[in-house]
Every structure is written in structure tokens, then in C-alpha cells.
Amino acid sequence: MRTGLSDDLRVISDFRKTTVIDRELHRLNVDIATLQETRLPEDGSLREEHYTFFWQGRGIGNVREHGVGFAVRNTLLRTIEPPHGGTERILTLRLSTSAGFANIICVYAPTLQAPPETKDRFYELMANTIDRIPMHEHIYLVGDFNARVGTDHESWPEVLGHHGIGKMNENGQRLLEFCCHHNLCVTNTFFQNKLCHRASWRHPRSKHWHQLDLIITRRGSLNSVRNTRVYHSADCDTDHSLVISNIKIKPKKLHTLKRKCQPRIDASKASCPAGNQILVEHLAELLPAERAERAIGGWCSLRSAIYNAAVLAYGIKERNSADWFGANICVLEPAISSKRRAMLKYKSDPSQRNHRH
Numbered sequence: 267m268r269t270g271l272s273d274d275l276r277v278i279s280d281f282r283k284t285t286v287i288d289r290e291l292h293r294l295n296v297d298i299a300t301l302q303e304t305r306l307p308e309d310g311s312l313r314e315e316h317y318t319f320f321w322q323g324r325g326i327g328n329v330r331e332h333g334v335g336f337a338v339r340n341t342l343l344r345t346i347e348p349p350h351g352g353t354e355r356i357l358t359l360r361l362s363t364s365a366g367f368a369n370i371i372c373v374y375a376p377t378l379q380a381p382p383e384t385k386d387r388f389y390e391l392m393a394n395t396i397d398r399i400p401m402h403e404h405i406y407l408v409g410d411f412n413a414r415v416g417t418d419h420e421s422w423p424e425v426l427g428h429h430g431i432g433k434m435n436e437n438g439q440r441l442l443e444f445c446c447h448h449n450l451c452v453t454n455t456f457f458q459n460k461l462c463h464r465a466s467w468r469h470p471r472s473k474h475w476h477q478l479d480l481i482i483t484r485r486g487s488l489n490s491v492r493n494t495r496v497y498h499s500a501d502c503d504t505d506h507s508l509v510i511s512n513i514k515i516k517p518k519k520l521h522t523l524k525r526k527c528q529p530r531i532d533a534s535k536a537s538c539p540a541g542n543q544i545l546v547e548h549l550a551e552l553l554p555a556e557r558a559e560r561a562i563g564g565w566c567s568l569r570s571a572i573y574n575a576a577v578l579a580y581g582i583k584e585r586n587s588a589d590w591f592g593a594n595i596c597v598l599e600p601a602i603s604s605k606r607r608a609m610l611k612y613k614s615d616p617s618q619r620n621h622r623h
Contacts, residue, residue, distance in 0.1 A: 283503065286602070287337060288314040290500050296510060297339050298361070300372035300408040303504075304333035311348070318343060320359070322352040334372040334409070345517040356391055364516040369399050373409030378437050385437075389444055396448055404490070404515070407450070407482040410506065413437035414476055415452055422446065424485055427456030431464050431477050451485045453494040453511060463495040466507045473616060481511040490514050498613055501606040507613075531576045532583040541579045548575035 291299055292315075299317075306323045307330060313319075321335030332354040338346060347360040355375070361368045373392065376384045392407075399405055416434030419426045425445045430452070434442070445451065454464065454477060465475030481494050492512040500508035535541045552571040557564060 284312055284314050284319050284337075287319075287502050288317050289602075290502055290508075291337055292316040294497060294500060294508070294510065296337075296508075297342060298359070298370060299337040299508075300370070301335040301337060302333075302372070302374040302410045302506075304335045305330045306333050306335070309350070309352075313340065316340060320349050320357075322349065322354060322357045324354045332374055334374050336370070336372060342517055344519045347520070353391065355388055356395055358395060361515075362518045362520045363404075364518050366403055368404040368406065368515055371395060371405065371407045371409075373407055373411060375409070375411045375413065375437070375441075377412045378435060385440065389440065392444070393448070404487050405450070405484050406511075406513070407480075408511075409480070410478055411437070411441055411480050412478055413441040413480075414478065415442055415455065415480070417455075419455075424449070425451050427452070429458050429464065430455040431461065431475075445482060449485050450482050451488055453481045453483055453488065453491045454509070456488065456491075457493050457495065459493070459495045462498070466496045466509050467505065468613075468616075470505075479506055479509045481509060499606065499610060501602075501609050528573065529577075530583040531573070532580045534583075535580040545575050545579035548578045551575075 287299075287301075301319075301321070304321045304323060306321045307326055307328075308324075309320075309322045311318060311320045317337040317339055319335060319337050321333060323333035324330065334352065334355060334357045336349060336357070336359050338359070342361075345362045347362075349357045349359045349372075352358060352372075355373070357372045359370045359372070361370060371392075376388050396405060414432050414435045415422075415426060415430055415438040416432060417426070417430040418434065419428050419430070422442050422445075425442055462475075465477050466479040467477075468475050479496075481491075483491060490513055492514055494509065494511040496507045496509050498507045502508070549571060552575050554567050554571070
């Protein structure tokens, strides 16, 4: 799909996809997002302007496939325990709230065509993850379950609401059995939204829309969910639309000891003879005249004298936060907006006229 962009603008997402996602999540006022099919190796984190990204993938040397992660609003970083110890399909983040911890589990389930043993391992891992969480803590399973749960509320009254869509498939049957066993419910099916706001993925051949991206919670926590719906306007270069759940919880700051770091010295000025002379002069003034009785005391005095003298001679290094994407956003914004409009136009009318190669 072309939007009249120059070649350098078309590859923005390849270089800084996290920046594009950062701006879209901020535009839609999302606090925490789960990410699937990140295809990034091992684990890591990256801070952008509004969100910090965490990811978990396969180890170095393996094929880059699957992968899960989170995007957490920077103002909420003090309320979470950073995710760790997950797999390329399941990763858990703990959010501190006024009512206790909420466990947000990012999920990327095997597809319908995956081998049965792959599905068995996935559901076993998901069951173990849930079993380790205390019963009084909230659970939110969020992600691409690759399952169609259908509309049969009568057969699954505790799991499904009255507003599901489509027909249940084999993966959907397995997911519903899992939810029933663990007293979970699919929040997407409990809210009477427009049909277009309930389907998140369109089959590339049949062009039928399906409800694959789900937000699941304990049945007893359903009253904390105000709404779950799809937002098709989010343009993050994916064939899945963004599903947002509005949940009534109040984040609470985690009280952890944070070591205050000293400002860094501007070492780039160390090649200046004048600065070096100033350093020598200040060292002569700041070094203690008498030797300390204990080695640790002498070392602390020496370290403090060297640091303070270097600050006076070279100054503090200024933080370099230059970002080419942010610096050129005025130029890029029209192109990004044009791309979003073209995407929405194609979603509403997937014709050849709107899909030009």
C-alpha cells in the first residue's frame, strides 16, 4: 500500500519501529501494551520518549521467530517489577496497585497448524505460570491466542459473554477448556461494541474478520474491566488491530532503594592542556595533608578529591538525548498521518484500487 512517501520515509519502521509504536500508543493514551511476534533475540529493554520496551525472544543462534514483550508508560516504571524469566511465547509483568499486585501475562499462542506437542507445551507453560500466582492477585492474560472462541454463551456461561463473534475452532475449544479449568473469562465477549470493534484480524484469503487477540482475566475480576474493544486506527505495521481494555485499577509506587549516581565528568576535555593544569592545581588543594589511619578512609578521601578536582577542571558531561526521529517529527508527521489514513481506507475497502503495489 503506497501513500506517496519517499523511499527513505517508507523504511522508518525498519530503523525505529519502537519509536512509531511509542507515538501510536501515546496518541491512544495506552498505559501498558503487550507485544507479540517481536522476533528479537534473547531479552532486553529500550527506553523511548513515552514508553520503555521490554522483550523476550529466543536465544542467540536460533531462528528469529515468535517473541513477546511489553511497552510500559515511563511514568509507570516505578510501579512495576520488570519482566524476567519468560519464554518467546509467555512473559509476565507485575504491576503494583492499591489493591495488590496485578499480573499482566503477554501471550503468543501457537497457530492452528502448529503440531499438537507444541500446543501441549504452550498450555502447560501457561498453566504453570498461572498456578504460581496467588489467588488474591489479579491476572490479565493479553495477546494473540490464535483461537476463535465463538458465540456459544450457553455452553460456556462463566467464560463467554453474549457478544462473541464467529465460530469456535479447535484452538478455541482448547482455550475455553483452559479458561473453564482456571476460572477465567474472555473479556472481549462481555461488551456490546460494534462488530467492527470486536474483530482484530482479517483472513488474507477469505477477507473475513476474526476475534483472535483476547484479554482474559479471572471471572471474579471481570467487574474491574470497563470495556474491551478494537482500535483499527493504530498504525504499527502489523496485520492485527490494537485491542484495548479499560481496567479500573490504581497503580501504586513500589518503594525500592535507589542509589543516587554522581554526574559524569566531561572526559572529552581531558586533552586540553589548560584543563589538565587546572586539575593539577585543584588536586594539590583538595588532597588531604595527613595520611588516613585506615586504608578505606584514605581511598575514600583520594577518590573524592580526584572527582571534585576533575569536575572543577573539566565540568559535567551534558546528557546527549538527540533523536533523529524526534528532531525531524515536523517533517515526518504529515507522512505518518497520510500512511494511517491510507491504512484505514484499505481496512474499510480492501480493493485493488486502495492496495497499489
